[in-house]
Amino acid sequence: MNLTGAARIAGIMGWPVSQAFSPRLHGFWLNELGIDGALVPLPVKPEDFSTVVRGLMKAGFKGSSVTIPHKEAAFALAHTLDLAAHAAGAVNLLIFHEDGRIEGRNTDATGLAASLRENLGADFTRSKPAVLLGAGGAARAGVVALHDLGASEIRILNRTRSRAEQLAAALAKEVSPKLLVLDDSEWAKAASGSAIVIHTTSAGMKGAPSLSLNLSALPKDAAVCDIVYTPLETPLLRSARTAGLRTVDGLGMLMHQGVPAFEAFFGVRPTVTPALRAHLEEALRGR
Ligand SMILES: NC(=O)c1ccc[n+]([C@@H]2O[C@H](COP(=O)([O-])OP(=O)(O)OC[C@H]3O[C@@H](n4cnc5c(N)ncnc54)[C@H](OP(=O)(O)O)[C@@H]3O)[C@@H](O)[C@H]2O)c1
Incomplete structure (x- = not known):
């Protein structure tokens, strides 16, 4: 990874967040595509969720993936929702738009x-x-x-x-x-x-x-x-x-749900490949 001052930054918010797969998933694609960007794990306590979201927007983050226990809070905070988010009553992807709008999606x-x-x-x-x-x-x-x-x-x-x-x-x-x-x-x-x-x-x-x-x-x-x-x-x-x-198996869903998030954060649609699967399988074996 070689970040410049113009890097595109996104987050993954969870509490805890240490078990989250997104940094490894997005990290693989960032490397593969040579993108000047990063997806940062953010341990966020439930009571701090909306404050942190506001802070990330002010700091120029492109958005954040959202995992347990914040998916319902993200649903409540988003200004617009897609059908899957409506159906689930939960959001796992927040996209921050330049006009201040927060888009909530569920990519599962x-x-x-x-x-x-x-x-x-x-x-x-x-x-x-x-x-x-x-x-x-x-x-x-x-x-x-x-x-x-x-x-x-x-x-x-x-x-x-x-x-x-x-x-x-x-x-x-x-x-x-x-x-x-x-x-x-x-x-x-x-x-x-x-x-x-x-x-x-x-x-x-x-x-x-x-x-x-x-x-x-x-x-x-x-x-x-x-x-x-x-x-x-x-x-x-x-x-x-x-x-x-x-x-x-469930790894396919896990890999594919990251595709729209990566595209929203970093502006390029990544692909799910056998090399990505092998990379994540290795991490799963270590658990
Ligand atoms: N592959 C992926 O990308 C992906 C994405 C999302 C979730 N997941 C996995 O999906 C699973 C469920 O997640 P969720 O968010 O839907 O959880 P959830 O909202 O807590 O729902 C859990 C479901 O499991 C049932 N359940 C729990 N223990 C059971 C048992 N011993 N016997 C029978 N049914 C049982 C519950 O039944 P009751 O209603 O009777 O409690 C409920 O239907 C988790 O393992 C999660 O890791 C995978």
Whole structure:
């Protein structure tokens, strides 16, 4: 890195922020593209969030990525929001405009859709039903991604059914696929004829028990996507691979969600390449 006084600077705000992947992700692209710029990790306490945002704007930052626990505060602070941010009620990218406007976006949905397109092809879920496991923030991104990919119906299963019902009620009018809430006991019905299962719960993360599903209820040409990326091959993905199903891990979503942020901060659209994946896999192995 060789910064000049004219460098473009952006941040990643979180509390804590030491585990954030964005500096490594953006750092790879900055190096690769030879850009005079940096993405700085910013540990920001929740009570300081809006003060820090104002300070960053005054200091000429181009914007900031936003991670836990600031995504809702960023949503509240933004002057404009995209559909994915509306759907999620959360913002993970703040772009600071020269006229003082703060643009809020949520790039999780575009990241997931791009990863699914890359791994499975653009039409894999078009006009077909899909299963969505979970009803948190990432599940909302899953609904918008499946809308973008043209799915006909989204069958939502969540440990707490009422949360899935809230999600469906909030998003039914915003997206074109039909949203259907089912109980865990209706798994076979949900799986039947579905092109894909997208897992968005925290189950299966390092040390946490995994969801146990009878994958034989899925069509033989179905795919399973797990957005959890620690470990990279979750127990669910291992079972899917063993069952001969296509699999998509969570690293693709992570890489692709950074593309619009990098473009907004540094003015160049970067690409997701095998070299980038190898660079991030190395970091994941060290965790
Ligand atoms: N790859 C990426 O780029 C990317 C991006 C965003 C998030 N993620 C990952 O996605 C996961 C979820 O994130 P989030 O922001 O949606 O979290 P969240 O809003 O806290 O939601 C958590 C979800 O997991 C469910 N859950 C938690 N523990 C469970 C268990 N033991 N059994 C069954 N369900 C369980 C919750 O069900 P209840 O409603 O019943 O509590 C809820 O649906 C995290 O692992 C996160 O790292 C990955």
